Amino acid sequence: MTFRMSALPRGLQAREVRRLASYLTRKLRLSGEISIAFVPPRRMQQLNYAYRGKRTATDVLSFSFRNADSRLLPRHFQNKNERGEILFCARELYLRARKNSMTMPRYFYLLLIHSVLHLQGFDHETNRDAVRMEKKEAVFLAGFAPLLPEAAALKLERKAVRLKQQTRKKSLTSGRGVTGFAVAHR
Secondary structure, three states: OEEEEOOOOOOOOHHHHHHHHHHHHHHHOOOOEEEEEEOOHHHHHHHHHHHHOOOOOOOEEEEEOOOOOHHHOOHHHOOOOEEEEEEEOHHHHHHHHHHOOOOHHHHHHHHHHHHHHHHOOOOOOOHHHHHHHHHHHHHHHHHHHHHOOHHHHHHHHHHHHHHHHHHHHHHHHHOOOOOOOOOOOO
16 A cells, blocks of 8 residues: 655654554555645635535545546546545644644544545444444554654553544434544545
8 A cells, every 4th residue: 555645734744644554554454545635725625515515624535536437537546556535634634633632643643544444435424334433543543652652652542542432422422423524435
């Protein structure tokens, strides 16, 4: 599995993102290529409207090319072993991380895990699916924590445990699971 990345926003370290990508590749036995790109808020708002009918920017959109008709894909994705593309909006990452009492890198790691799971076919349309996906996210987030520097690892492990508890409560009460995540399948 190959992860292609655009330039990372302030606060993210390429080495840590590559570690997470490598970890997910091993754990999920991924093959192919996933593109990770950061787009400005205006572009994210346009894409969110085009694919989800929402007029606001979002933090992440995931596009799965698994079963897509290659004739409908942009030329640079045709005839490649492309699994999908994940688009992030740095401004929304910062805002939502703060709102969720997380650092932007930790929030990004969670969203990257979440998005890769979507590319693997997971979703959160039903309460049962949401709980299943949230458990996977928490396991991967906790499993990735030891790969980070010592001080950050302990914080990330604690955050994963709290997040698992919070999302489980939220999914049981809301019936929709984790909110604020976007998935657009072509």
